Amino acid sequence: MIQKLKDKGINVIAIEGNHDRLFDFEDLSWLDHLKRENLLILLRPSVRDGKIFFDEWDGERGGMIKMGNLRFYGIGYQGVNNSEYVERLGELLDPSFENVVIVHSAIGGSSMGLMPGFSKIEEFIPLSKKCEYVAAGHAHEKKIYEIEGTKIFIPGAPEYWDLSENGEKGFFIYDTEDKTYTFIESKKRKKIERKIMLQNGSEGEFSAAFSMAVDENPVEKDSIYSITIEVPYGVFCNVNLAGVEQKLEELGALKGRVVTKWIGQDSNLPDSSDDLDIERQIISADPSLGNYAPEISKAIDKLKDLHRSGDTDQSSMVIDDLLDQIIGEDGI
Structure with missing residues (x-):
């Protein structure tokens, strides 16, 4: 070029x-x-x-x-x-x-x-x-x-x-x-994005929804195919994500991407809850680390930013700072 x-x-x-x-x-x-x-x-x-x-x-x-x-x-x-x-x-x-x-x-x-x-x-x-x-x-x-x-x-x-x-x-x-x-x-690879909403998170429920999704939005050769699986808050998503990604690539995608997302407010979270709120709520329930939920969720947010920007060399510094806050205080 x-x-x-x-x-x-x-x-x-x-x-x-x-x-x-x-x-x-x-x-x-x-x-x-x-x-x-x-x-x-x-x-x-x-x-x-x-x-x-x-x-x-x-x-x-x-x-x-x-x-x-x-x-x-x-x-x-x-x-x-x-x-x-x-x-x-x-x-x-x-x-x-x-x-x-x-x-x-x-x-x-x-x-x-x-x-x-x-x-x-x-x-x-x-x-x-x-x-x-x-x-x-x-x-x-x-x-x-x-x-x-x-x-x-x-x-x-x-x-x-x-x-x-x-x-x-x-x-x-x-x-x-x-x-x-x-x-x-710029001329980028085509990215196809789909959301699949599940109620019980079972593999059978997902399989039917997945078939419908790829029928409505077929996988195109060398495309990026991204699926977000939404399940009610607290429901376990029993789906082999890596297997679904492999299936998308077998259908012709250059790269398949499948992630899960909790939705709803079963944990007293407001409707506007973002990932940070949900992560903090989950960490708070841990008997060993619950007291450090704000610090841990902040560190997770920083690591996500570093990943998005490609500056992963700084990740160890974020983790070291987090460990200093936890271990340095109580020595757990």
Whole structure:
């Protein structure tokens, strides 16, 4: 794909995301290979004596490159340190140029706290009125934000990273002359989604409902077929989920995905209960860990966010923090 762009005389300017770089090494990434093949320009800020620099691209390295009146600055994935790089860049930007900032960070994060790779929108204020365009990432669906007159564009991952993902994904094209932009949605694998409601959760009840579902929405070759099985709260779903996924793939799906979801309010949960409420209720009933239901459910929520963003390297840190709260307090 990148070779096709090069053949058309289109320069590719890239930064590293959380899956691209081995952070124990200063200069080791699969993007470095593409850079050495002259397929792209890899922007990477440097740190010297504890200070961040955006040196001009010299053909091999740099954090900034000039193209006419345009100045491109790159900030790869920095985890929880992204705000330091944005603040430093804000000090260096000359608003008399058309500055384009590429940053691997998303806005927001978990409702239970900010996760690595996500930033508060206020952390982008140092770039306001100094940038032509801010191209952000990390989140996997299209979003546009604005802070003090500066827009932040997240195009989303071009393909499904997680089968539960929804929302638009694709590419933004920005015109630096008339300041307009267009969004082109990427060509993704087709995803078919079905809900199956069960009353007793038996395999026989599911088998009949499954046959009806695939008759109404047939499995298409190389599609992603996702089924959510809904059962009343507290009812055990006696369905071999892995077996159903295998069956979907035998019918032609590239990947089958089957999950269960409790619905209803048999546990005094309000109608608006979300997964977090249900998880907290279940954990509370455990004789050993019930007292830690809020902490455990928060950790589960964070782990889900990390999984959705692809930042699974941080998972052990979340688990360690949870164990510190539980074992460190009572030594159980």
